[in-house]
Amino acid sequence: MLLSGGRHRTGRGRRQPAGGRTNWRRFALVAPVALGLAGATVATTTAAAIPVSFAVAGSPFSVTAQHLRATGAVQFPGHRTDAMGTRHPVAVVGIREARMDGLCQSAVARTPLGTATLMIRSRHARPVHASDMVLDLARLEGDMTFRSVEMGRDAATLDGAGVTGPAGVYGQQARTLEVTDMRIKAWSLTAGLFRLNGAAMDVRAGDHPCR
Template sequence: MQDRFDNPGRTRWRRFAAMLVPATAVAGAIVASVANGAVAASFAVSGQTFKVSASELRGEGFVQFGGIAEEIDGTKHPVAVTGIRNARIYDLCQSAKVPGAPVVLTINAGGGGNPATASDLLIDVDSLEGDTTFTNINIGQDASTLKGGPDGATGDRKGFGQQADTVTIKNLRQVARSTHAGTFLLTGLKLKVNVGADAKECF
């Protein structure tokens, strides 16, 4: 299914469509951010991606811009950096595969109508899908002028950016390289190591 607008401010995302511009423009924006020294995470990433799903994410103070996630050996991965000042996440599932083994680590939280909550949330995103609604969104704003997201999220980064007062994503499906939060409350946390036939990811 191709990307489509269901109504104003609402769209079904596909890979990197979170930037809401054609793929070539996204690549250009990320390259520009790299040239300006944008670094997405304040720590060295493992190089391995992990999956996150949720029935719904509700956020206040949304910003997004291009960046780089860097491994300890210097390997760099272009990412879409997503910042949310306050988030509520319903039916959260996070999964990570163990390289070279039929083993998957899963974390579940935020079920039964009691969402997981996070403040000053920053995510290095590889891909994102979901039915999404923004309020008061600015697209194409210079990243150095983004406001309302986590404190200090953008620093002196320049280039393509976008911001919105609120964001709601239903049927969230996300592949990420890192997550950072000031606080992360995982209500009803369940962590499990799944082996063999049970080694299934969130999606």
């Protein structure tokens, strides 16, 4: 997969060591193809018709989880543009159904009164459920397990999660995906459903991202 974590496993149990971060050297080989396609956008087939072409904020936000379990996952390179017109290379990840345990989401903002952090946490005993989710990732870390993997598939033909990319771009998909000790930096997240039961949200002075 384009994103790299602590350990990668296929359905047959083979392990491949990885560096714990996105392999940008390899990513750079395919990202310019997507970046050069002017006007190319992510196509979703969610019932909620979630828009994914909005301008993103000028800095990514953090999401951590003890464990993510997903059914139907696809990935391909792309880009997102912020409100200042700057393009950011991303790994577009689509997930049909997901369950996350111990979720924490944080965004750090610079305000006239100083730095502030908006944080949302779920209760450890109350998992978060999401469906028809699309993430634009800058980085992902964690121990990942993929099953029934297809690599090198044209992004326009992906059918695992209702998300497709531009024709001619490298794509990959898996029937299931599990990530333990997940740490991600994301430019955006959209979902047809994102349910947090018993969650808490607070604002703290200073820079306190999820760890």
